Amino acid sequence: MGVADHSKTTFLELQRKKVHRYVIFKIDEKKKQVVVEKTGGPAESYDDFSASLPENDCRYAVYDYDFVTDDNCQKSKIFFFAWVPFRFSHPCQDAIRNIERQLQKGA
Numbered sequence: 858m859g860v861a862d863h864s865k866t867t868f869l870e871l872q873r874k875k876v877h878r879y880v881i882f883k884i885d886e887k888k889k890q891v892v893v894e895k896t897g898g899p900a901e902s903y904d905d906f907s908a909s910l911p912e913n914d915c916r917y918a919v920y921d922y923d924f925v926t927d928d929n930c931q932k933s934k935i936f937f938f939a940w941v942p943f944r945f946s947h948p949c950q951d952a953i954r955n956i957e958r959q960l961q962k963g964a
Contacts (some may be wrong), residue, residue, distance in 0.1 A: 858884065860959040866962050867893050871921055872935060875899060879906045880921040882956060888921045891917070891956045916940040917956045 879897040880937055884890075894916065906920055918938040925958040926932055937957055 858889055858891065859957055860956060861885075861888070861893075864891050864893050865960065867896060868919060871919060875921065875933075877921070878902075879909075880910055881906075882917045884915070884956075891959070910940050911942075915940060915942070917960075919960075928936075944953060 864882055867877065867880050871878075871880055874886045876899070878899050878901045879893045880893060882891050883894040885892045897905055897909070903920065905923075906918070910916055910918065916938075918940060920932050920936045920938065922936060924932055924934070939957070
């Protein structure tokens with residue numbers, strides 16, 4: 858299972874350019890690749906992100922969380938999400954872990 862070049866580029870746009878608040882990835886079974894399903898603009902919220910996750914399918918996502926420290930410094934953290942609804946089996950979870958490793962290698 859590979860990660861499409863567009864998926865890597867989109868992740869780097871989130872990480873380095875802050876173009877996206879979040880990116881949701883899915884597995885394209887026909888191409889045997891991880892592809893971008895949806896991106897959220899910088900003004901979108903965590904609620905927008907969580908509402909975009911499907912109730913009945915696996916996804917992998919990254920979310921760029923902005924916050925202010927006690928010292929009044931603007932910071933950002935990127936969170937990786939493996940979205941696996943309870944009813945899904947281990948093969949889906951293994952695919953999600955593989956996606957994470959490949960995206961982190963490209964960063």
